[in-house]
Amino acid sequence: MTTTTTLDAAALSATPAAEVRNLNVSFGPAHVLHDINLRVPANTVIGLVGESGSGKSTLGKTLVGINRASSGDVFIAGEDFTKMRGRRMRQMRREVQYIPQDPYSSLSPRRTIGQTLAEALDPRRGNHTAHHDTIVAALEEVKLDATAIEKYPHEFSGGQRQRIAIARALMLRPRLIIADEITSALDVSVQAEIIRMLRGLRGTVDSAMLFISHNLAVVQQVCDDVAVMSNGVIVEQGPVASVYRNPQHEYTAELLASVPGAPGFTLD
Numbered sequence: 001m002t003t004t005t006t007l008d009a010a011a012l013s014a015t016p017a018a019e020v021r022n023l024n025v026s027f028g029p030a031h032v033l034h035d036i037n038l039r040v041p042a043n044t045v046i047g048l049v050g051e052s053g054s055g056k057s058t059l060g061k062t063l064v065g066i067n068r069a070s071s072g073d074v075f076i077a078g079e080d081f082t083k084m085r086g087r088r089m090r091q092m093r094r095e096v097q098y099i100p101q102d103p104y105s106s107l108s109p110r111r112t113i114g115q116t117l118a119e120a121l122d123p124r125r126g127n128h129t130a131h132h133d134t135i136v137a138a139l140e141e142v143k144l145d146a147t148a149i150e151k152y153p154h155e156f157s158g159g160q161r162q163r164i165a166i167a168r169a170l171m172l173r174p175r176l177i178i179a180d181e182i183t184s185a186l187d188v189s190v191q192a193e194i195i196r197m198l199r200g201l202r203g204t205v206d207s208a209m210l211f212i213s214h215n216l217a218v219v220q221q222v223c224d225d226v227a228v229m230s231n232g233v234i235v236e237q238g239p240v241a242s243v244y245r246n247p248q249h250e251y252t253a254e255l256l257a258s259v260p261g262a263p264g265f266t267l268d
């Protein structure tokens with residue numbers, strides 16, 4: 001859909017959506033991420049779990065360019081994101097979309113959903129009649145109907161607002177979506193609906209996803225692989241089933257033991 005890269009389709013699918021090499025991130029004297037290495041292959045969903053304050057959001061935000069790397073490299077679709085400037089940087093920003101926990105903070109209360117989605121499609125000309133068909137299709141993907149276009153964020157439930165935030169990210173068909181605790185604030189039943197929807201989209205959308213979550217059971221439902229973070233370090237990474245069944249790191253074992261009921265949670 002986009003022409004933001006010169007690689008052809010075959011080369012793109014072989015290139016990882018994202019690759020982080022020896023990434024360090026500090027905020028002043030606080031060294032938050034230590035030598036992170038992470039590969040997100042095209043079309044895969046990688047879970048990122050770990051205790052509060054371990055650095056999950058910091059990593060996600062560094063992948064989108066909200067945080068700056070102190071050292072190391074962040075490749076998006078094979079290109080070094082940390083070294084980009086100007087127009088190229090703005091183009092690349094569309095290739096990585098960040099969905100926060102609370103979409104209320106990212107959906108403008110004074111704009112209709114149509115205006116917000118049109119603006120994401122075309123920041124300079126947020127004219128939603130021009131983009132009408134794309135917006136209707138995007139809403140359909142998250143199981144909302146076209147009447148949403150004329151409404152404002154406060155007219156929706158938390159789960160519906162999160163669907164809108166997901167639609168906005170998906171609509172651009174980015175290489176990578178960072179989903180940062182996107183179901184954590186929702187009731188369990190609404191959470192299950194969103195998870196079902198995300199699973200259903202796996203066949204039609206080939207954006208890769210970094211799925212940040214506290215909930216190991218949800219990660220099992222949504223992700224191919226899982227990376228476990230502790231104190232700014234990725235201590236273990238692998239297919240969800242094998243990491244859960246046979247954790248290689250003591251911290252992972254503790255994390256698994258601390259979650260009541262997980263693993264083994266199922267939707268159906």
Ligand SMILES: Nc1ncnc2c1ncn2[C@@H]1O[C@H](COP(=O)(O)OP(=O)(O)OP(=O)(O)O)[C@@H](O)[C@H]1O
Nearest residue numbers: 027030032050051052053054055056057058059214
């Ligand atoms: N902009 C910032 N300035 C200073 N310190 C920050 C900033 N962002 C994060 N930190 C610090 O980095 C550490 C990791 O925070 P981060 O938000 O990445 O953790 P997290 O794993 O996402 O936690 P949670 O599960 O609670 O969301 C914390 O100690 C936090 O205080």
Ligand SMILES: [Mg+2]
Nearest residue numbers: 056057058180
């Ligand atoms: Mg966080």
